Amino acid sequence: MSDNLSPELLALNFCKNPLCADFGSLNTANYSLSTGSQNPQIACIHCHSISPIIWPTELSNEVTEQLEHNNRGLTACTGEDCMNVGLNVQLHPNRYYAFGFSGDKQRYRCKSCQKTVVDRFSVENPNLKTHVTILALLLTGFSLKEIAAKLKIQAKTLNDHIKTMAIICRQKSSVFDHHWQNKGQLFLLGSDWSFLQPKSHNGVLWVCTGDLDSHYIAQQSLNLSEQKITTNHRFIGRDFVASINTAATAPKTKALKDITESLSVAHQERTHRNNPLHNQTQINYPAKSSLVSPIYCTSAHYLQLNQALENKEQVVLSMSFEPMLADAAMLSFNALRQKQSFDLLYQIEDENWLEGKTGSKPQLFKFDGSVEPWSLSEQWHLRGKADQRAICQLVESNLTQKQAHQLPKLSPITQYMARFHAMFKSSVNEPRRKRRPEGLLPLLDIYRAWNNLCHQENPGETPAVNAGISEKPLSLDQLLQ
Ligand SMILES: [Zn+2]
Ligand SMILES: [Zn+2]
Incomplete structure (x- = not known):
């Protein structure tokens, strides 16, 4: 009514x-x-x-802002209302005219809005050697301070190099993302989230979605905005803190059922179940950027993926047990759900659960306060206890319960985030970065491109190679040229 x-x-x-x-x-x-x-x-x-x-205009603003970040520095039209905005010259040559040169660099003109754009990638990267050295040092765990000292350059110069490297990596990612989206009709995706700087208590969340077959990370988003907070519902005000810090209830045992139950209880204790920031009694608010409500950030994350995959025959999305992810995915992929092309499920399993090995017949299980349909299957071993997997099918279109229990593990996505925290530890935990999380954005863009295109999980196998969109691993030179 x-x-x-x-x-x-x-x-x-x-x-x-x-x-x-x-x-x-x-x-x-x-x-x-x-x-x-x-x-x-x-x-x-x-x-x-x-x-x-959830307000439509504010969500669409969030999508625009995330897209603007991903497209920054690409050779693409920047006209805000232009149909070609963000579309790479390289992938969409028919949308542009070649339009002379700027110095040595090729210039293009958008056929739709006539804006011109200079292609910085039409000439070789003049700082390639320095960039490769910086990336190699970053990947071996050196701090920014140490790298600046080693290269005998100012912190600001190093920072400028890293920003340029991030643009180059975004350009590379945009090309491979395009190929990834066109690789087929069936997508088995996994999502997880983490705090960007777990020790900083600054309310910044990091949401990642990847391909569970190839481990290609397709999308990552942070709930950070460069816009000033207004009375807008999209932002979390500086006075946003919980009055009481309800300590999370520890699981009764390490059994998967008890872990699931304690997570469920923790979700119910939030003011709203899709807000993981509810329990924060203190937030070290970012000094220069604004915190976006998690549900807006996550919905914008999935809306971009939905745009890429909306015509696919089958999309399966597994996620860690987090209602923020589920609510956002449901609203973003609703058209696919209505076409019966979408399956959504929570997935938790013991660490040693073996991918590809069939478990026992799934049994329904309930716990105090459980409202959702969970089922549990087990893998038995000759010795020791069984490993368990718990699944909750939130949207069922094509997968039977048995098939859901045979899906690949989510752990590659979780490990992708954990590896960033480990490799970039000094930057992530640097005290002055507590209130300046936006400084990590260029590192995240570089890290995703490196992970997808260069990082070999097995010899010769990068996520892009496994997805069939790259012939072989890229060297750091090829990534940054
Ligand atoms: Zn244009
Ligand atoms: Zn209802």
């Missing part, structure tokens, strides 16, 4: 409870809106789940 519930609003705010009869319903009659307070909420009349509203 809500006059204010427009189709655009409902498209983001429908019921996301998989057990509710009105799950996914876009019928306004099934919802009620509370508008009295500063933070309007929407309730599903059938299952009574209540959520803060």
